Amino acid sequence: MSVGAVAKLSGVTVRTLHHYGEIGLLPAENRNSAGYRQYTTAELDRLSQILYYRELGFPLEEIASLLDDASSNPIEHLNRQHALLSERLRRVQAMIAAVERERNTHMSGIELTAEEKFEIFGQSYDPAYEVEAKQRWSDTQAWAQSSARTATFSKADWQKVKADTDAGNARMVAVFNSGALPGSNEANEIAEEHRASINVFYDCGYDMQVNLAHMYLADERFTKTYEDLAPGLTQWLHDGIIANAKTRNV
Structure with missing residues (x-):
């Protein structure tokens, strides 16, 4: 896939994809006849992992270390991300419940x-x-x-x-x-x-x-x-x- 197609699919800007390539986080080794980047299925999988970790607040350097760790595998990454996202969801749900209670109290004023x-x-x-x-x-x-x-x-x-x-x-x-x-x-x-x-x-x-x-x-x-x-x-x-x-x- 071209960089434009990947940007549209993932919601990431072309500039961000270029930056990920420049720092070695998401290298796109393949080029088309005009010299433009071409992303493989494996590189798209890596991008999805990057975006999961970014959503969880991991810095790019740490993401690179995690993804380049030869002892880890995609299942381990997904398990880790699932656990982290589940914990975030639990905290967010607790915060929503607290905000709703406060909102109800202030709205009623009673x-x-x-x-x-x-x-x-x-x-x-x-x-x-x-x-x-x-x-x-x-x-x-x-x-x-x-x-x-x-x-x-x-x-x-x-x-x-x-x-x-x-x-x-x-x-x-x-x-x-x-x-x-x-x-x-x-x-x-x-x-x-x-x-x-x-x-x-x-x-x-x-x-x-x-x-x-x-x-x-x-x-x-x-x-x-x-x-x-x-x-x-x-x-x-x-x-x-x-x-x-x-x-x-x-």
Whole structure:
């Protein structure tokens, strides 16, 4: 192929190709009858390797050393480039996610202050819970969904969440105190209300809800939340969630 054709194919300028040839990075040994460079398939393969490494930020001298290393082969180059590009992709995706979170926050302009959180959720609010939750679940889809959804919540939205939670807890205690057993229609309705309350933040299927029920018993802080509403409520809610999930063939 002529230098012009290679430039058009690769998106590299003719001047750049000439420069690569002059420094020995991409020599084009063949010439046509008029004395112009002619690139072979092997030289095009070498150009593709050069462009991969350039995209990754390697200096030309280091690229030349890598490609001229007699102990390496094209597969090794591709494996190295794949690993480097994958790592770059991971970093870029993380940066995009961070920028989107910041953008959503600034666009909404409704990030709650610590004082507002205490005002809405009362003395039970502990900032340490947010830090711990982020450490434990920040790499999960549920965390990503919850972050995206709550980024648009206004103070009024959070007040509604608190009011809905209090009302749901009151209904739960009333059904519990009525003697309704886990698996009964009344208990199943409470389990469905509980799942709906989680769906406000992230998609909560029955498997996820069952996992939450187990955590309510395993983590004494969650246990205390429900036990403060009514002694024995945590176990009842746990059993009710599992019984309800079974009726859904989960």
